[in-house]
Amino acid sequence: MKLRTLLTICLALILFAGGVVVLREYATLRKIENVIRDVQNEKKTATDVNPSGEKIPVIPLVVSVEHTSGGAITARVNFSAFKNLIEANPAILARWGTLRWKVLGDIPALCIKHLAAGNPFMKLGAQEGDCITTIDGETINQPVRNLGIWMSLGARKRLLVETLRDGEIIRYNLVRH
Numbered sequence: 001m002k003l004r005t006l007l008t009i010c011l012a013l014i015l016f017a018g019g020v021v022v023l024r025e026y027a028t029l030r031k032i033e034n035v036i037r038d039v040q041n042e043k044k045t046a047t048d049v050n051p052s053g054e055k056i057p058v059i060p061l062v063v064s065v066e067h068t069s070g071g072a073i074t075a076r077v078n079f080s081a082f083k084n085l086i087e088a089n090p091a092i093l094a095r096w097g098t099l100r101w102k103v104l105g106d107i108p109a110l111c112i113k114h115l116a117a118g119n120p121f122m123k124l125g126a127q128e129g130d131c132i133t134t135i136d137g138e139t140i141n142q143p144v145r146n147l148g149i150w151m152s153l154g155a156r157k158r159l160l161v162e163t164l165r166d167g168e169i170i171r172y173n174l175v176r177h
Contacts, residue, residue: 025151031090061120063177076177080154108141109133134162
């Protein structure tokens with residue numbers, strides 16, 4: 001009976017810890033969503049969010065980029081630095097640019113409306129008008145699945161992102177640096 005009680009207590013602690021982690025990650029994604037929504041609703045630009053022109057910390061998020069055949073882009077990316085930076089300050093996303101939700105045909109997408117100078121994703125070749133449609137094969141509007149991707153981001157070895165640019169699919173194969 002003691003073993004069963006001990007196992008029950010251990011299982012309860014593991015479930016509790018897992019729940020805390022999920023709630024913390026969910027709260028971070030909600031902050032990110034609020035930053036995007038605030039910028040959209042108030043029609044702010046990156047300059048409005050950072051009127052002082054204060055320098056954003058330079059962290060090498062995108063380390064190297066290679067264009068491969070078929071329009072695919074392979075890049076070495078520091079996933080954990082990106083996740084840590086966003087968790088510490090979700091508002092930094094607004095300094096990098098402006099995103100808008102769109103439905104392209106029947107495909108939900110998160111589209112780049114404006115890219116601020118110094119945006120780390122410019123190294124990838126990202127442009128205004130690009131629309132992110134999938135991450136690891138999951139549509140961008142799948143909150144539970146996207147939460148799982150976010151939670152595992154720091155430990156990931158690879159992330160596949162598809163975007164649309166002027167009707168053309170661009171595939172980003174992001175590899176951990």
